[in-house]
Amino acid sequence: xxxxxxxxxxxxxxxxxxxxxxxxxxxxxxxxxxxxxxxxxxxxxxxxxxxxxxxxxxxxxxxxxxxxxxxxxxxxxxxxxxxxxxxxxxxxxxxxxxxxxxxxxxxxxxxxxxxx
Amino acid sequence: xxxxxxxxxxxxxxxxxxxxxxxxxxxxxxxxxxxxxxxxxxxxxxxxxxxxxxxxxxxxxxxxxxxxxxxxxxxxxxxxxxxxxxxxxxxxxxxxxxxxxxxxxxxxxxxxxxxxxxxxxxxxxxxxxxxxxxxxxxxxxxxxxxxxxxxxxxxxxxxxxxxxxxxxxxxxxxxxxxxxxxxxxxxxxxxxxxxxxxxxxxxxxxxxxxxxxxxxxxxxxxxxxxxxxxxxxxxxxxxxxxxxxxxxxxxxxxxxxxxxxxxxxxxxxxxxxxxxxxxxxxxxxxxxxxxxxxxxxxxxxxxxxxxxxxxxxxxxxxxxxxxxxxxxxxxxxxx
Numbered sequence: 001x002x003x004x005x006x007x008x009x010x011x012x013x014x015x016x017x018x019x020x021x022x023x024x025x026x027x028x029x030x031x032x033x034x035x036x037x038x039x040x041x042x043x044x045x046x047x048x049x050x051x052x053x054x055x056x057x058x059x060x061x062x063x064x065x066x067x068x069x070x071x072x073x074x075x076x077x078x079x080x081x082x083x084x085x086x087x088x089x090x091x092x093x094x095x096x097x098x099x100x101x102x103x104x105x106x107x108x109x110x111x112x113x114x115x116x
Numbered sequence: 117x118x119x120x121x122x123x124x125x126x127x128x129x130x131x132x133x134x135x136x137x138x139x140x141x142x143x144x145x146x147x148x149x150x151x152x153x154x155x156x157x158x159x160x161x162x163x164x165x166x167x168x169x170x171x172x173x174x175x176x177x178x179x180x181x182x183x184x185x186x187x188x189x190x191x192x193x194x195x196x197x198x199x200x201x202x203x204x205x206x207x208x209x210x211x212x213x214x215x216x217x218x219x220x221x222x223x224x225x226x227x228x229x230x231x232x233x234x235x236x237x238x239x240x241x242x243x244x245x246x247x248x249x250x251x252x253x254x255x256x257x258x259x260x261x262x263x264x265x266x267x268x269x270x271x272x273x274x275x276x277x278x279x280x281x282x283x284x285x286x287x288x289x290x291x292x293x294x295x296x297x298x299x300x301x302x303x304x305x306x307x308x309x310x311x312x313x314x315x316x317x318x319x320x321x322x323x324x325x326x327x328x329x330x331x332x333x334x335x336x337x338x339x340x341x342x343x344x345x346x347x348x349x350x351x352x353x354x355x356x357x358x359x360x361x362x363x364x365x366x367x368x369x370x371x372x373x374x375x376x377x378x379x380x381x382x383x384x385x386x387x388x389x390x391x392x393x394x395x396x397x398x399x400x401x402x403x404x405x406x407x408x409x410x411x412x413x414x415x416x417x418x419x420x421x422x423x424x425x426x427x428x429x430x431x432x433x434x435x436x437x438x439x440x441x442x443x444x445x446x447x448x449x450x451x
Contacts, residue, residue: 041222042164044360048187076224108360115186
C-alpha cells in the first residue's frame, strides 16, 4: 500500500495573483517587485493581513518562490499564515487579493480581519 | 473587647473616608500594574488593540482605554500616560503580566517593547476635593489646571511623575516614585496632615464611588458598555479588536445590563459578591463588589438588567441564609 507523506504547510500564490502582482508593480512604478505578506494585530477579530511591494526580504524572513514571484513572510506571521493560499479575485464582489487561510476560525463582518 | 475593637476600627474607617471625600487622603496604590511601553509603534499598536482613539495622544496628553477581546469583552482598563521616551501604562492590580502578554502576542514586526516596572516603583494616590491643595503643599507644584492623564515630572524626586486620573471619581493625583523614595513621598504628605487611609477604606471608597475593579467588574464576562466605560470608547476610530461587537451593541442599543451602585442598611446581613439579584422573584443580575462604607449604610456594585437600573429600584440579594433589600442609586460611569 502506498502511503502519502504529509506535505509541509507553506504559503502558496495562485498564478492569477502572481500575474496581477506583476501588473500592479509595473503600474506602481516598481517593476520586478516582490511581495511581503504578513499579519498585524488589530481589526475587529484580532488580526489583519498586510501586503507590501518590496525589493528584498528582511533578515529572518521566510522566502517562498512561486510563479515568478517571491513572497517574503516574517517568522511570527508565518505561524498564522501557514497553509494559506493567496488568490486574486476579479469577480462581481470586487477586485483584490484574497487570503484563503485555513487557520482563520472567525472573520469580521467586512472580512478584513480574522481570529485563530 | 472584640466588639470595641471592631467599633473603633469602623470609626477610624469612617474618619478616613471623610478625609477622602471631604478633604484629602493618601492611598497606597502600589499594587496597580505599571508597564513602560516603548518603541516607535507603541501608540499605533495600542490603538489597534483598544477602544479609545490613541491617535489623539500627544506628548502631554494621555487617556484611558479598554483592551477588549474579539467578543468585545474586557481584558483590562488601562491608563495610557505619555512620558518623554515611552508610554506608561497603568493596569489593574495584578493584571500587568496579562496585559504585557496581550501586547506581545499582537506584536509582529512592530517596534514595541514592554517592561514591567511595577516592582521598581511605588504609586501613591492623593484623593479628595482638596487633593490639589495637598499636592501643592507637599510637592510645591500647582496642579489646579492639570488635565486628566497629563503627566508632570517631579524634580524633587528622582524620576518621579505625577498624573491626574480621578480614579476614585474624585480628584485623584497618582504619584509614581521609585520604591526607594516611597517613604519620603508618604512623609511629604504626612507633614501636611494628609493621612494614609487603610486598604479596606480604599476598597470601601472605591465601591461607594462606583469604581469598577478587576476583582469583580472588569472581567471577560462583561463588555465596556455594560461596565460604564463609555468615556474611554471612541466610536469613530480605526478598527480595534472587538470593535464590531462594541459598535453594534451601541448602535442598536443592545446593551442588556449595566453596572449599578446599590445601597443597603448595614444592620441587615451582608451579602457576598456573586449573590444573585432578583426583582419579583426573577433573576435580574448579580452582586460583584460589597463594602460597608458608611454610617448605617452599606454599598455594593452589581450588574443588573437594563429594565431594573432606574435609581430607586428595589432589588433583593438572595442567599442561603436569607435575603437583603438593596436600592439602586445610580449607574457606574455617570458620577
